Amino acid sequence: MEILFSSNALIALLTLTFLEIILGIDNIVFLSIVSGKLKAEDQPKARRIGLILAMAFRIVLLFGITWVMSLKATIFDFDWGFLSGHVTGQSLIIFAGGLFLLYKSVTEIHHKLEGEEDSESGKASTSLSGAILQIALLNIVFSFDSILTAVGLVSSEPAPKGFGEAALIIMILSVVISIIIMMIFAGPVSKFVNEHPTIQILGLSFLILIGVMLLAEGSHLAHFTFFGHNEVHSIPKGYLYFAIFFSLFVEFLNMKMKKSSKKPVQLRNNTIHDEKLKDTDITN
Template sequence: MEILTNPDAWIALLTLTFLEIILGIDNIVFLSIVSGKLREEDQPKARRIGLLLAMVFRIILLFGITWVMGLKESFYDFDFGFFSGGLSGQSLIIFGGGLFLLYKSVSEIHHKLEGEEESTSGKASNGLSAAIIQIALLNIVFSFDSILTAIGLVSSAEPPAGFGPAGAIEIMIMAIILSIIVMLAFAGPVSKFVNEHPTIQILGLSFLILIGVMLLAEGSHLANFRFGNDIEVHSIPKGYLYFAIFFSLFVEFLNLKMKKNRKPVQLKNSTIVDENLKNDDFLD
């Protein structure tokens, strides 16, 4: 109750909630792409499970802050002259997540544009368990990156008056729960919009490629990778990345508004069926 009556705590809560929602955009995009390949009745379940897993992973990591921060310590240092660095648990998790996101994004783009059509009863269309496993794996990386960012923000900011680490953790847990509630409310409409507009699907997958590159750079920075004595790998500021994402979405929304009467191209295994084709003979 003391936290709820402290104005500084409310400011911290709103700031962290907004941050978690922004950092959760890539999670919603990934959920939309993966759940879009499932049967229509399985898609809401996959989105709910995915976002609840994100909440659980984030809260678990918060309670293990000491363990999370301990992963920053290097366990293997190397120096080949032209290339040096030190591997840590944090760098490996973030770097591995970036590689997985790049692989998954490029594979999905290939599948949607040049892959073979699969029947609605096919394994890829109904693989709810496989989709949840993919969501869970990437949620670990997203949660890890989100918690590291939130911890960095809390560490660099002035803590709410009268609150120590325990109070900060309570605020961060409340922010995570609030952000997941907001994302649960908007995940359905966002997924529907993404699946109804193929250009948004490809744009979303392109965003995931950008985020994958950002994770690779961040993992390399955490591992202190250096080329020679002068070139050090730096992380990419998230603000630049999200500005590019929102600007691209704004441009695409303008394009959709100007060309809303045109028939969109159909991607492979799209769950959306053109209303004008429903009564065609070959669909009978």
Template sequence: MEILFTPNALMALLTLTFLEIILGIDNIVFLSIVSGKLKAEDQPKARRVGLLLAMVFRIILLFGITWVMGLKEVLFHVDWGFFEAGVTGQSLIIFGGGLFLLYKSVSEIHHKMEGEEEGTTGKASNSLSAAIIQIALLNIVFSFDSILTAIGMVSNAEPEQGGFGHAGALIIMILAVVISIVIMMIFAGPVSKFVNEHPTIQILGLSFLILIGVMLIAEGSHLAHFRFGANVEVGTIPKGYLYFSIFFSLFVEFLNLRMKKNRKPVKLHNNKIIDRKLKDEDVTN
């Protein structure tokens, strides 16, 4: 346990916690949109259950690191001449999650643009249980992707070799997950309220989920070694580029909201003269 209180371990815990929070932003956006269609009294419960599910799934996956890493083994090969692939368990989960995220994001944008909002007088399909099922399905994918990133960051080599050991690395990753989920629980309510009160933020958030869905599909294709022709292999989309574009877009949207809030209505200095002319024209007509 002494190694957990070393500067290297504390830095790894801080870095991994920050990364978990960043990777959890898309989870909070999805939670906000799904819970926003529920009754007001059910929304906090849906957010709490969703984030607790995220924590439970990630901890279970951390304890099953051997199983997670075993999913890299190829399940079956595909060779059609112009297309080759070696499909693994990891690629199936991440690719399927990306497709689900694309479908859900596009359908939500369609409902909002077409004015098909489901309220209390609309469809009853958006019950608490249905929302939790959607949240659970997506949490599996988000948790899987997050844990793969965490495993790559924290070395489980022995302390003599510059690592934290298997037990030390596991404790660091579990602590990072728990701390990040607690922080997200604290801010999930205000973030959800802000997202649901601003339609432009909702559309922006759904657009981010489309980006993340495309990223997951590309990552799943890369893990499955999708190859077209002789030399064209699908690569991954760097997450740094993706999250930079998300934060930059949010920054610009916040500036727009601030400008709209501070904008004063334009008043014409000669508005009395214009009003008088309009009244004279009405009398003449």
């Protein structure tokens, strides 16, 4: 208990909690877009289940950290001349997650801009079970990425004797606290995202960036090398999150400067806009 309440432990807890919240931004964006296609009464339930799944996956992975770290072991090697690598369990999971995120993001952009109208009069365009399945699949990848980053941060810091025994408790506490904070803000964030078409498209664009980052990270973990000497490197997360926050800052400035009467573009597959259109029609 002394170690848990020491200054080193409290600093580690604050750092890891902040890190979990930052790494959870992509999770919130995905939750907002997927839940936005559900009926209004099902959206809070989908967000709660999604964040509870995120917490459960992270805690389970922390308890099975030995197994997680064992996924670094090479499954098979290959050398095709122009491309070689050492494929591991981690690289396969993260690479597959990146592909899924790219597919899902591009598909959503297509449906919102050019797809057929899938929802009418506020009717949901997807089922609650389908949304939860998508959230669960992506949470597995986000959880691996989050836990590996947290473990790397803790193991890289000098610690006093006995601190390793408390590290697991600190990481679990950081996960629980960060998920509670995200639960508090998930509703307002989702409402804001789904009410502003440009934010939705920006969010989907961010998910494309994150998908590319996961592909690069998976390739780096598998030590993919082109023509014997050009190894694939991971993309630093700092660059990615700077691009996301800067883009959001610019968009908030645009929204503040253009609070004029022009109606925003109405995206498809959005129950919030469908309900507003229905209310407008009834009023007219």
